[in-house]
Amino acid sequence: MTRLNLTLITALLVAVPLSLLAGRVWIDPFHPALPNATLIVLGLRLPRAVLAVTLGAGLGAAGAAMQGYLRNPLADPGLFGIAPAAALGAVLSFWLGLAAQAWALPLFALVGSGGAMALLGLIAGRSDGGVALFTLAGMMIASLAGALMSLVISLAPNAFAQSEIVTWLMGALTDRGWAEVRLALPPTLAGIVLLRLAGPGLxxxxxxxxxxxxxxxxxxxxxxxxIAGVGLTVGAGVAVAGIIGFVGLVVPHLVRPLTDRRPSRLIVPAALAGGLLLLLADSLCRLVPLVTELRLGIALSLIGAPFFLWLLLRLRRRGVRDGGLG
Amino acid sequence: MTALRATDLTLPGRLTGVDLTLRPGEVTAIVGPNGAGKSSLLACLAGLLALETGAVTCGGEALAALPPRERARRIGYLPQTPEIAWDVSVETLVSLGRLPWQGAARHPARTTPAEDAAAVDRALAAMDLSALRHRPVSHLSGGERARALAARVLAGEPAWLLADEPLANLDLAHAAALVALLRAQAGEGRGVVLVLHDLAMAMNRADRVVVLERGRIVADGPPEQALEAALVSRVWQVQACWWGGPGTRALALGQP
Structure with missing residues (x-):
């Protein structure tokens, strides 16, 4: 266990209990005067916190692995087309009017990501193992899934269905419970283990x-x-929370300078930091006073994009170069 | 130590019927004009190209039949245009050379972290990089970087060191220093195979020179014999003559 991982785990151990107290209704741990405090914490906030850490961890690890594989700091987990394909599946379940059934949306999303994984596997099996062809194939799957998704949205039966789809696509953890945790946690953990096993190759x-x-x-x-690692982590994430961008791109950058920059050493810290970032962002969403809760995907980009830009400029000033050293 | 042998190597358009037996403890230079097939031959010897006909064996075993990590433990390969994707430190870069030894948990060839660290230390010392071990590779000069990349190959402690134009982009002093370090490795019993463009370097510092022309071996032997002026003139289509005495020869070119 490295010091970085220990620090991140400690931060998570502090942040998770704090996030349970924060929200529209604040809970004072020493005077639980609210009659439903237990229900709010155990039934609503704890599963949401666990889910945030799970999905963030999956996205962080997948992003670190993708950047390592493509040797490019601009890579993110969406590049292989798995996230768009999962989202396409979910959008189809809306279109078919099945999204009201609790099982339909995650199932369709998982089928979508599974389909993308199978296609990638087929392409990988027929190529000689080169990175470029494989990545281009993934990008083709991504743009195909994106185009089909737009088609489905444009064919939506009414404006209400359309806005439902668009809202879902923004990504959120609102109203997610233990059922979603049970659905997302096992594949995400398995995916992170597989990505860690890919470490020496990276x-x-x-x-x-x-x-x-x-x-x-x-x-x-x-x-x-x-394929399996990114598919499991990203597919599970999209199935329960929609598309959550940014974590997979930014987290590896935040953590990399704290490691020796070997891709294998980045997977686990990126997972921990991804979980922490998503937990903080989701807690913030609950706190911002808007009419409805701020969507997680939007919040992440709103905070993340300027921060990321600042970080890049600062690194450039310090003369740190990553990627394309040639 | 075991011989590295190529038998009837043929790659359409690149190599034709190449037979070559390389001996450990020697520095062999592969030379030839652009497009002669030097890099292809080296990649074949490293077991990196799929062969249609012919075979490469190391110690009597076909490279194609060896598991990739086992092959990597025997043959270290330094490509012509090495890239470094992340700004790792010299020590981290060199430690990547230990990857072939870090496979499955119960594999008999697997080394301990202490053994890996010792091998990295030896490689850094051999390439005179111990003082720079914590420096990021982006802060190295061209010569230091070439030495760091060579140290990465050395860290794997392979029986064979194959390097594709390791002296490109190095100034005279750094090139001479790197060749001296590689010669020292041959002195320890390793086989060293270098693709070189600098014929004077091959003449003065190699034990054996293999000349390629359009995918075929046209000369193979001690430098004085393989690189005689008449052959150089014909293969490179220049008017060449050698000046100076053994070990300090210089190539002079006239009008073609």
Missing amino acids: DALVLGEATARSLGLDPRRLQALL
Whole structure:
């Protein structure tokens, strides 16, 4: 256990209980005067906090793995087309009028991500293990899924259905409970384990594909681990919370300078930091005084984008270069 | 130590019927004009290209039949245009060379973290980089970076060191220093195979020179013999003559 991981775990252990107290209704842990305090904490806020940490962890780990695989700091988990495909599945369940059934939306989303994973696997199996072809295939799946999603939205039966879909796509943890935790936690954990197993292969790729092969990398095994790992983490996340951007892109950047920059050493800290970031963002969503609750996806981008820009400018001033060292 | 042997290597358009037996403890230079197939031959010897015909064996075992990590433990390969994706420290970069030894938990070849650290230390010392071990690679000069990349290969402690134009982008002093360090590795019993463009370097510092022309070996032997002026003139289509004595020869070019 590295010091960075310990610090992040400690931060999570502090942040989770705090997030249980914060919200439209504040709870004073020492004077639980509210009659439904237990219900609010255990029935509403705890599952939401667990879900935030779970999804953030999945996105952080997937982002770190994708950046490592593509050797590019701009990569994010959406690039393989798994998130758009999962979202397409979910949108289809709205279109078919099934979204009111609790099982339908997550199931459709999982089928969507599974379909994208199968397609990627098929392409990987037919290529010689090269990074470029594989990534381009993923981007094609992403744009195809995006186009189909727009088509479905434009064909929505009425304006209400349309706005329902668009709102869902913004991503949120509102009203999610233990059922969603049960659905998302096991695949996310399994996905993070698979991404961690991909670590040595990602390390070999630091020096380019030719060197990676000369170091004994099996490119197809690495692709299989990535497809399964990213598919499980991202697919589960989209199934229960819609598309939550930004975490997968930003978290690896926040954590990388604190590691030795080996991709394998980034997976676990990025997972922990992703969980922490999403938990903080979701708590903030509950606190901002708006008519309805601020959508998580919007909140993350609102806070994250300026911060990310500031970080990049600061790193540039310090002369730190990542990616494209050539 | 075991010989690295190529038999009837053929890659359509790149190599034709190459037979070559390389011996450990020697520095072999592969030379030839652009497009002669030097890099292809080196990549084949490293087991990185799928062969249609022919085979490469190391110690009698076909490279294609070896598990990738086992092959990587025997043969270290430094590509022509090495890239470094993240701004890692020199020590981290060099430690990547230990990856072939860090496989499955109960594999007999697996080394302990202490053994890996010791190998990294030896590689850093051999390339004279111990003082720079914590420096980010973006802060290295061209020569230091070339040495760090070579140290990465050394850290894997392979029986064979294969390097594709390791002296490109190095000034005279750094090139000479790197060749001296690689010669020292051959002195310890490793096989060293270098693709070189600098014929004088091959003449003065290699034990053996293999000349390629359009995918075929046209000369193979001690430098004085393989690189005689008449052959250089014909293969490179220049008018060449050697000046100076053994070990300090210089190539002079006239009008073609």
